[in-house]
Amino acid sequence: MVTATGRVHHERRMTRAARAAADAGLAGLIVTPGPLMVWLCGYTPARFRGLMTALVIASEPAERRPQLLVPADEKAVAEQAPGADALELTAWAAGATGAAGAAGAAGAAGAADPYALLANWLVPEGRYAISDMTWARDLLALQRVAPGTSYLAVTEALPMLRAVKDAHEVARLAAAAAASDATYEAALGLRFAGRREREVAADLGRLLSANGHETVVFTVVGSGPNGADPQHEAGDRVIGDGDIVVLDFAGLKDGYGSNTGRTVRVGSPPSSEERKVYEVVREAQQAAFEAVRPGAACQEIDRAARRVIKAAGYGEYFTHRTGRGIGSLTHEPPYLVEGEQLPLVPGMCFSIEPGIYLPGRFGVRIGDIVTCTDAGGRWLNGSERVGMGVVS
Secondary structure (H helix, E strand, O other), X not given: OOOHHHHHHHHHHHHHHHHHHHHOOOOEEEEOOOHHHHXXXXXXXXXXXXXXXXXXXXXXXOOOOOEEEEEHHHHHHHOOOXXXXXXXXXXXXXXOOEOOOOOOXXXXXXXXXXXXXXXXXXXXXXXXXXXXXXXXXXXXXXXXXXXXXXXXXXXXXXXXXXXXXXXXXXXXXXHHHHHHHHHHHHHOOOXXXXXXXXXXXXXXXXXXXXXXXXXXEEEEEEEHHHHHOOOOOOOOOEOOOOOEEEXXXXXXXXXXXXXXXXXXXXXXXXXXXXXXXXXXXXXXXXXXXXXXXXXXXXXXXXHHHHHHHHHOOOHHHOOOOOEEEOOOOOOEEEEEOOOOOOEOOXXXXXXXXXEEEEOOOEEEEOEEEEEEEOOEEEEOOOOOOOOOEEEO
8 A cells, every 4th residue: 555655755755866867967867677766666567577667757857757667567556656646657568579569658659669658758868867777678779769868877877866865764774774683683593513604594594584574685604714705605614613603694674774794603702812803893893883974984984994903903804895885775875985085974874894804714794784863873783793692
């Protein structure tokens, strides 16, 4: 059921997108199936069918309302989308040849194909932001029917479109973080010793689902020397007593992402060296958190974490960025990395996840989600990070 609240959220987002496009000197946005379409109008199409579906938002909304083009047999579903009342819906009849079906579309009788319909909505010489994951087939067809138009990827043209979350979105992210915290607390009761990494990873996925995630995005389990590889996921290595194990898991709950990174030791408390490395990473994460404030450049958060790790003598072993944005995707702008001078704004939500990776030995990573507020940072995760967890 479409609620009034849902309609308002999506109408505001489409208005915001139009304003952002205008500010960037663009004629508008063309959004194909994916997270951005869901975020803007709440519609999740059946992308796998390969039938043209697109949301077109003009940078001058007073001249044309947002337009949603869908296959005719998906029209009834599209009409139930939360943002449907804020746009004009047009259905096109897909014939036996699919995207180039001979039948016209509602409201545009005689159109040869859906791309011709889209062309009627575009400024002839306009520059448009278009979804990054638009199929080449669709973009090439648009260029064929509207040869004067040009296109930029949304993340290039409008990188901050979804970066600043409203209160509704922050609440969704906080709920996802709480579900991820519950997943970690339950994971501490799992048996690790004598099991393969992929078996523990499967358990993490099951726990994410049990705690309300509709999608499991990834479950990293890196034990012993595998934990020293930041890109390791989960393999067939059998976890042994005394291993340090890096856990990093993410999912989507009610359409918004969670991501938690923790490091545990199997069988007994960590050695003095392991405790030292862990404490350096924890202090680095805390320093990065304390650097969060409106107006601070994203790179300053990265620098704050890196200073702590470098001062402790482990600088060369911190080999990835400190964090990245999270929202309806688990990886999106902004990126907390050297060279990113974009200032933080209240409502931005991102991970802070420094690590130290000692080749051939073990790794330590601690990761949590933070939101920027007028007063500084606020943790969305609340599970234990003060000490390394011990598991059986």
